[in-house]
Amino acid sequence: MAGYRELLRAPGVARIIAAQLTARFPNGMTSLAILLHVEQVTGSYGAAGLVLAAASIGQAVSGPVTSRWMGVWGIRRVLTLTSAVCVAAILALALLPMELPGYIVFGLIAGTSTPPVQSAVRTIYPKLVTSRQLTPLFSLDASLQEIIWILAPVVITLVATQAGTVPALLLIAVILAGGGAWFILSPEVGRVRIPRSRRAFGKVLAKPVVLLATIVGFLLIGACAAVEAGVVAAFGHDGLEAGLVLAVFSVGSLAGGLAFGHIPIGRWAMARRLAIVAVGLSLTMISLTVWWLGASLFIAGVGIAPALAVMFAMTSASVKFSETAEAYGWIGTGQLIGAAAGSAVAGFLIDGVGPVGAFIAGAAFAVVGVIVAVTCVRGFPDLRGRDVSPIPDTEPVPVIT
Incomplete structure (x- = not known):
């Protein structure tokens, strides 16, 4: 601290x-x-x-x-x-x-x-x-x-x-x-x-790091959205249980981000952090009691903020300063689409098999995220000992002193 x-x-x-x-x-x-x-x-x-x-x-x-x-x-x-x-x-x-x-x-x-x-x-x-x-x-x-x-x-x-x-x-x-x-x-x-970007709109997505961050963000937030739907379906809108369980989920993310924030980011950092999310969400399928869901979602939450930090850092280190805002905009769009997809898939599964279906969907999104991070590991930059500031543009940019 x-x-x-x-x-x-x-x-x-x-x-x-x-x-x-x-x-x-x-x-x-x-x-x-x-x-x-x-x-x-x-x-x-x-x-x-x-x-x-x-x-x-x-x-x-x-x-x-x-x-x-x-x-x-x-x-x-x-x-x-x-x-x-x-x-x-x-x-x-x-x-x-x-x-x-x-x-x-x-x-x-x-x-x-x-x-x-x-x-x-x-x-x-x-x-x-x-x-x-x-x-x-x-x-x-x-x-x-x-x-x-x-x-x-x-x-x-x-x-x-x-x-x-x-x-x-x-x-x-x-x-x-x-x-x-x-x-x-x-x-x-x-x-x-x-600085004004000299590249055409959308070209920043051609950078593998930005595309990977957008895809992984889609899967991670899709998992979170599915979990939120599942918690509400399991406990209803009116009781305190749903709010408390979701709060524990967020507290886990807060704790994980603060605990892992100082750890250098290597190529396998995203895979390891998403694996924590996948394990925690897989455990939710064992029982839908308040205590079990709270514990398993706390574990899953521990990986969320650290995974987001990897996305932000690797994007910052891989694009020109003039392109960073647009890159973060695309990553945000991927997350919004992921939230919609996760909620939709969870909704269909809740109707079909009950609340546990939403947790199956959440775990599946997270597992696919791990698979993407592992198979594309060479696409993630090794930031250990590296400057993660954006690549400078040719024109000077004012720096705060």
Whole structure:
């Protein structure tokens, strides 16, 4: 932990981490709030699902695009524009009386305009710390984001059930605006300029490392989404058990990220970390009791944040600085598609064989991830003793001092 204390003492690091976590906090609230609001207004979970699907499609499509825009128009301009549009769309969903097509349109707009904070901050990190500190910083970032997935659903559910779904959406708009402003106005954001990429849009996916990170992210988040569906199916929406088990899952990820963040990343790091996830998820099929699921999902969680840290570090070390934001955008899109696929597969299996089907799906996603990491091990860079900062572009890039 001493290494993390030293890391957080670096100028601007603690501030930028806190600001980006606040700005991204609505990511853990919006889907649930939209689901509850549209279902309440229309009386149909099917209608709510259509709106959520539109929002997810918009976010998946726009992620690489808005991330690339930051190299064209600047980080602050893109984040300000997308934040303003997203807040307006959330307010429209909350306050305007409309039929289902209207909700779908504004859901699509809200998803499409989701601010690319994640791509921005991971592009900024290499300018904040030394190359020795960058891998632990990526690990700390991947670990602390679990706070979003632990607290945000609890907060929004409490507000929606006690005050109503309209106040819940208004709260999201307030946090989105306030957290976004904090991040955008942070000095570190203003001091970093991403050079305009000279390559065509999408060409960064031709890099094996970026493609591997996108595929592995798809499989890892697909496994997590299947597990979430299985936990809810096993314990229902109303009891405390589902929330507690999912919280333990996230706590395991937080613990794993903090524990493994200092370990150098070799070619086999991804395979080993995904193997922990696969073993933990395979154990869930033995019993669906609260205690057994909690223990097995804690084990699985230990590998999640460390695996994400490998994705971020290997991407950073393998692309030019001008391409990092777009690369992270594609990785985010892969994760969003994985979440949709994992939820869909789990849903079909829950209908067919019961809640255990979702855990079978989660384990299968994770096992395939291990197979990909093992068979493509030569495609993963060996970062031990290497500088994991992005490859410099030919034009000079301002560095924070």
